[in-house]
Amino acid sequence: MNIPFNIPYISGQELFYIKTALQSKQCSSEGIFIDRVKEWFAINYKTPSVFLTTSCTDALEMAALICKIQAGDEVIIPSWTHVSTANAFTLRGARIVFADVEAGKMTLDVNDVISKISDKTKAIAAVHYGGYSADVIHLKKICDSKNIFLIEDAAHSIGAGIDGHKQGSIGHLGCISFHESKNIHCGEGGILLVNDKNLIETAEIVFQKGTNRSMFLRGEVPFYEWIQAGSSFSMSNLTAAMLLAQLQETDNVNYRRLELWKSYYELLGNIDGFAKYFSLPPLPDKEDDFNAHIFFIKGNSENISAKIHRALNNAGIQAQFHFPPLHTSLFGKRFSGNCPVTASENIRLLRLPLFYGMNSNQIKKMAIILGKILKKIRL
Numbered sequence: 001m002n003i004p005f006n007i008p009y010i011s012g013q014e015l016f017y018i019k020t021a022l023q024s025k026q027c028s029s030e031g032i033f034i035d036r037v038k039e040w041f042a043i044n045y046k047t048p049s050v051f052l053t054t055s056c057t058d059a060l061e062m063a064a065l066i067c068k069i070q071a072g073d074e075v076i077i078p079s080w081t082h083v084s085t086a087n088a089f090t091l092r093g094a095r096i097v098f099a100d101v102e103a104g105k106m107t108l109d110v111n112d113v114i115s116k117i118s119d120k121t122k123a124i125a126a127v128h129y130g131g132y133s134a135d136v137i138h139l140k141k142i143c144d145s146k147n148i149f150l151i152e153d154a155a156h157s158i159g160a161g162i163d164g165h166k167q168g169s170i171g172h173l174g175c176i177s178f179h180e181s182k183n184i185h186c187g188e189g190g191i192l193l194v195n196d197k198n199l200i201e202t203a204e205i206v207f208q209k210g211t212n213r214s215m216f217l218r219g220e221v222p223f224y225e226w227i228q229a230g231s232s233f234s235m236s237n238l239t240a241a242m243l244l245a246q247l248q249e250t251d252n253v254n255y256r257r258l259e260l261w262k263s264y265y266e267l268l269g270n271i272d273g274f275a276k277y278f279s280l281p282p283l284p285d286k287e288d289d290f291n292a293h294i295f296f297i298k299g300n301s302e303n304i305s306a307k308i309h310r311a312l313n314n315a316g317i318q319a320q321f322h323f324p325p326l327h328t329s330l331f332g333k334r335f336s337g338n339c340p341v342t343a344s345e346n347i348r349l350l351r352l353p354l355f356y357g358m359n360s361n362q363i364k365k366m367a368i369i370l371g372k373i374l375k376k377i378r379l
Helices: 014-023 032-045 056-066 083-090 110-116 136-146 197-207 213-217 237-247 250-269 302-314 340-345 360-378
Strands: 049-053 074-078 095-099 121-127 149-153 173-177 190-194 295-299 349-352
Touching: 014 032, 014 237, 032 049, 032 190, 032 237, 049 056, 049 197, 056 083, 056 149, 056 173, 056 190, 056 197, 074 083, 083 095, 083 121, 095 110, 110 136, 121 136, 136 149, 190 197, 197 213, 237 250, 250 295, 250 360, 295 302, 302 349, 302 360
Parallel strands: 074 095, 074 121, 121 149, 149 173
Antiparallel strands: 049 190, 173 190, 295 349
């Protein structure tokens, strides 16, 4: 048996859309597919302004520039996140303050965040994990009361929601990834959601390499000039063509992944004595808000997780651990933030293969193999 961790989804419309983009003779950062992707987000995310970027990393770096993060500022982020979340702010000279996560969903512990806010806190980056939402409704109220920017790192979150809103659309800014490892992808890409209308003008300037070119193109100024620091973040029309073909299938893809996620939950939960050796992830609060980006289990000890990981991979099943905590990394140790839950949970969390093209028979076979592995562990 050979089950890869991920096979990127293909809708079947990508080549037609890319060919159409080529025939339009608009291949760079302007064109019909750029416009249609923006329209898709305006309709589905109800956000006032969106910027298509080459990656979620770029979207995060744009967010840091828009918020005018600089030396002396503090930015609170979870230690349990991809390094891009931290780099966006350290590149601007900010000091990172690491916050802990709640053990179940692996999303920010709001109480820990509150305890770490200081008069130097300029922004909080809330990371949604695997389809589960960080409590950004609560965090937004806190940030508004203290004049702090809330940036949602919704890299995992395409199509996922919270309380009638989409993840990424609640904070002042939201960032989503379209890397090929995500439910919906364009190989490599991202988007910045500007949810606060007061930030749109600054976002346009940052996106236009620090100039007011957007205002010039609208006829609002007679010429454009350099206004502030910016950079080149824009996605090409060709990449947007592929992305649109995928976005149009978001509901279908997420529904299929949720069905597979539920199959995992049921079949692994029926393994004899599983609770002695590993735990299942929490059920989503609301299925319609859950995009089933990740299915993970947690061994009841680091040793059990390591044995399960090794045995599954030896059987051809590409199970994977996830981020090493940033607060214990070589570079991260220079920043502050005690995160005991992150430190204890990360070494036990193991992600199992989950992609659109999987089938329930593969999950059944994995459950059988995992059951056999646990019997050997007992010995």
